[in-house]
Amino acid sequence: MDQICYKAIGIIESPFDHAINMPVQSLVAEDIRGKIVLDPKYVEGLKDIHQFSHVYVIYHFHLSRGFELVAKPFLDNNEHGIFAIRAPRRPNPIGISIVKIEKIVKNVIYFSGVDMVNGTPILDIKPFIPQFDIPNDASSGWMKLKNVELGSTKSDSRFVKKNL
Amino acid sequence: MDQICYKAIGIIESPFDHAINMPVQSLVAEDIRGKIVLDPKYVEGLKDIHQFSHVYVIYHFHLSRGFELVAKPFLDNNEHGIFAIRAPRRPNPIGISIVKIEKIVKNVIYFSGVDMVNGTPILDIKPFIPQFDIPNDASSGWMKLKNVELGSTKSDSRFVKKNL
Numbered sequence: 519m520d521q522i523c524y525k526a527i528g529i530i531e532s533p534f535d536h537a538i539n540m541p542v543q544s545l546v547a548e549d550i551r552g553k554i555v556l557d558p559k560y561v562e563g564l565k566d567i568h569q570f571s572h573v574y575v576i577y578h579f580h581l582s583r584g585f586e587l588v589a590k591p592f593l594d595n596n597e598h599g600i601f602a603i604r605a606p607r608r609p610n611p612i613g614i615s616i617v618k619i620e621k622i623v624k625n626v627i628y629f630s631g632v633d634m635v636n637g638t639p640i641l642d643i644k645p646f647i648p649q650f651d652i653p654n655d656a657s658s659g660w661m662k663l664k665n666v667e668l669g670s671t672k673s674d675s676r677f678v679k680k681n682l
Numbered sequence: 683m684d685q686i687c688y689k690a691i692g693i694i695e696s697p698f699d700h701a702i703n704m705p706v707q708s709l710v711a712e713d714i715r716g717k718i719v720l721d722p723k724y725v726e727g728l729k730d731i732h733q734f735s736h737v738y739v740i741y742h743f744h745l746s747r748g749f750e751l752v753a754k755p756f757l758d759n760n761e762h763g764i765f766a767i768r769a770p771r772r773p774n775p776i777g778i779s780i781v782k783i784e785k786i787v788k789n790v791i792y793f794s795g796v797d798m799v800n801g802t803p804i805l806d807i808k809p810f811i812p813q814f815d816i817p818n819d820a821s822s823g824w825m826k827l828k829n830v831e832l833g834s835t836k837s838d839s840r841f842v843k844k845n846l
Contacts, residue, residue, distance in 0.1 A: 599729030
């Protein structure tokens with residue numbers, strides 16, 4: 519199939535320079551702050567985004583190399599298909615995080631909920647709209663079997679060591 | 683900035699051949715069925731995905747051409763920044779839908795909640811995990827001002843006519 523090519527619209531500034539020992543999900547990283555630094559030429563596209571509490575950030579796992587079709591997620595010791603987990607080593611290394619907007623200054627969105635590496639290229643930003651984005655009957659697969667402390671689980675090197 | 687290139691991992695089969703008169707969001711298209719036809723070489727990546735009720739489908743708006751930084755969404759008559767709405771004519775034309783899995787047969791996921799055009803190239807599939815994906819304090823910007831019948835609002839040609 520043909521290639522589908524994009525250009526980064528901006529960059530994530532994060533306290534994490536490596537993909538190790540990071541929070542494994544943004545919603546459990548509420549106290550960790552980062553910035554979406556949008557290319558200034560797109561700043562008009564942020565109009566009214568301050569009305570939302572949360573946005574989706576869609577980004578490129580730029581440190582990821584190659585992929586596996588089955589892998590163990592950070593929160594489980596069983597292998598699952600790559601499309602049933604969120605690991606970065608995917609056929610297309612695209613990440614999604616739901617982050618909370620703290621403030622917006624010109625082309626910079628200050629947010630909490632950082633689970634991305636510093637310098638991550640951003641592909642898109644979309645508003646989180648509860649009416650669209652919360653199914654009322656969702657069930658959570660292998661996660662529902664887990665009784666884990668999400669807040670205290672950090673990433674380890676399992677998806678990194680093959681990447682560098 | 684450098685280009686970031688992906689390849690489609692599969693194709694959406696949908697009853698909609700054009701981006702006009704479609705449901706505007708997947709969660710309000712519960713009775714409309716479609717298929718994720720995954721490239722068979724990735725089928726192992728679906729392991730355990732049947733344990734989830736919903737998945738994110740990340741796809742390329744292949745009919746979209748160009749972009750505007752402000753636009754009127756289908757559900758509002760006011761202009762908003764492109765990053766505060768879901769319209770397809772975006773700097774990077776990436777779409778996300780949350781769809782409900784009906785059944786899985788080999789490399790095909792039958793789902794309900796179709797708001798994509800037939801033939802849409804799929805970039806990624808991720809599990810919807812309520813513990814990660816439902817912020818408990820989300821507010822919904824311009825949408826909360828609206829008292830619209832989501833189920834009866836359909837797409838019109840506003841994002842299409844400039845694309846063809």
